[in-house]
Ligand SMILES: *[C@@H]1O[C@H](CO)[C@@H](O)[C@H](O)[C@H]1NC(C)=O
């Protein structure tokens with residue numbers, strides 16, 4: 001038994017340190033109530049969803065490792081053959097959760113995978129059907145809508161653009177067609193500029209919005225693409241707008257009960273965009289974050305009623321108020337090189353740090369509410385995962 005457990009751990013390259021329980025088999029037992037979890041993708045050659053269980057106090061413990069049935073792939077950083085990471089995909093939302101389903105991209109096999117989440121244990125994921133083609137290359141962001149039963153994926157490689165399909169308990173139908181983006185990219189893409197960042201549905205579900213980064217050295221600005229959701233499908237034709245003052249729009253977080261979206265711009269910080277009924281974005285406020293290197297990821301906390309953004313090269317959590325000002329700043333001393341994908345739930349913000357060539361992946365856990373302060377509760381190291389890990393969702 002020990003040997004088998006150990007072999008699995010080595011095979012999957014995953015040993016959790018904090019609880020010192022390699023490949024804890026309890027995740028397969030069905031004798032306890034549903035627990036909440038965080039998920040991210042390994043984006044390794046054999047791609048997988050890594051899930052970590054959430055304790056009652058919000059801290060993380062051991063979880064599970066579920067192969068997606070597809071391949072990961074990392075972009076090239078600045079030049080051909082220079083493997084990117086952390087920020088292996090130049091994107092936000094490579095996986096997403098709606099209802100009891102998880103969707104995850106496979107950037108190296110140009111497919112999307114779908115799983116169901118066991119109601120009694122959020123770390124138990126079961127594939128539904130086989131991965132389906134994303135009709136493009138290097139899929140790196142996915143959006144799903146809970147009422148439309150629609151899922152859309154963004155591709156950022158030599159064949160870039162958006163494809164959508166319907167999902168159900170039977171799985172994913174074939175994608176409907178590529179809505180191309182003219183980036184002139186390679187597969188994998190050379191980033192981080194001139195790549196697709198994130199696709200997501202607007203708060204009211206009437207638009208599929210996608211942030212695309214410009215290429216400042218070549219004088220191109222980024223844009224927000226919008227495809228209306230119309231007659232039960234995402235339109236094949238859309239609009240683009242380049243909100244004033246933005247260059248490299250990256251991760252987005254919807255501000256509840258509004259058409260406003262907090263979007264990072266890696267070149268200076270973040271903006272609050274107002275998105276019209278027809279998907280045209282205008283800059284409501286622009287937020288220069290002093291000393292930033294690459295502010296790329298965003299999440300919105302309902303508990304603190306504010307946004308949070310992360311910088312891949314600076315190990316700090318920066319709060320953004322609803323009117324677009326810098327709020328609290330928490331400089332972490334946990335030794336991670338920086339933070340990427342964020343997820344907010346309850347009083348907590350979870351921040352992925354994919355590590356680098358020498359540092360392993362970690363997830364930092366911040367209480368952003370208690371005592372009006374930001375407190376770091378934990379820095380959970382995920383052994384065996386390094387630099388290509390991406391995404392952060394909560395269930
Ligand atoms: C990148 O790697 C490939 C395969 O090893 C090689 O053929 C190609 O010349 C390399 N390109 C550059 C620009 O180094």
Ligand SMILES: *[C@@H]1O[C@H](CO)[C@@H](O)[C@H](O)[C@H]1NC(C)=O
Nearest residue numbers: 335336337355356357358359
């Ligand atoms: C990786 O991150 C650690 C911690 O921040 C840092 O000390 C180290 O120099 C980094 N290594 C590389 C190869 O960038």
